[in-house]
Amino acid sequence: MTPTAAPGKQAARTPAGQAREKILATAFRLFYAQGLRAAGIDTIIAESGVAKATFYKYFPAKDDLILAYLEKVDGVWTGQLHAAADAAGSDPADRLVGLFDALTSACRRDGYRGCAFINAAAESASGTRVHERTAAHKENVRTWIRGLAEEAGAPDPDQLARSLTLVLDGGLASGVLDADPAAAIAARDTAAQLVAASLGHTAAPGN
Known part of the structure; x- marks a missing residue:
């Protein structure tokens, strides 16, 4: 580096x-x-x-360093999410599911300790610069996912985006609590079912 x-x-x-x-x-x-x-x-x-x-x-101040750290994490994790979505192809519905491959890769890394932003939020008080930065990151991810949901033709892109980000955050947390990458696979399968249900499709097993 x-x-x-x-x-x-x-x-x-x-x-x-x-x-x-x-x-x-x-x-x-x-x-x-x-x-x-x-x-x-x-x-x-x-x-x-x-x-x-x-x-x-x-x-x-230490918070200045923490904010710089979170900015760096944001760039890395957002890049991984976008890369995973891109690898799934051009179809927005496939991209909504494919982005969860970034979660699978993350959970398999040595030293994995979950989502840096969730961890930071747990250690910072509401209203502080650090807490606000964590909230901004989560909102940016949700906004991006909402855009994909809208492109895919979801009748309620806001609801689908919120559901998918909840699954994503749950997978990030479960990956460290369970110490099992299977949590990420389960999160991806759940995402596929949510996307299919929203679009009126049938999710193929392991899609």
């Missing part, structure tokens, strides 16, 4: 442009593995190998 410094006199120093990325990469790993509050600033500074002054130059 962070380019390796070239050997030479400046190898021991981290260029200014890379310092922020080193901090963010370390926070990305620790926040997800340990939780937002358990991962302390001193630990992040020590493991990222930057000076304390450098850290506070880029992130004056």
Whole structure:
């Protein structure tokens, strides 16, 4: 994620442009593995190998770092959802089901701890910047899914989008609680049934 410094006199120093990325990469790993509050600033500074002054130059408060972390997670997870939908083809109904393949892949990764946004919401008070960012992410995902539902011809795209995002979030949570990737497969099958029912189709087994 962070380019390796070239050997030479400046190898021991981290260029200014890379310092922020080193901090963010370390926070990305620790926040997800340990939780937002358990991962302390001193630990992040020590493991990222930057000076304390450098850290506070880029992130004056811990919440600033948490928001940057969530922004990065948003880009990664949203990209995975879109890629999974794209892989399912051009039909909007297939894309609505195909996006759940991103969930299957996520649940099978080592160190999987569920949805970073759900975890962050559980650790932040309502009305704070962090909590608002988690809510915004969920709303953006739901809006995208609603657009696909509308393209697919769902008579009530709002309801279908809400149902599918609830299944998606449930699959994310169940994947870590059950420690079983089968939860993601079940979520995909449920999504296929919801889409088929909404569109008046019959869902094929394992679709």
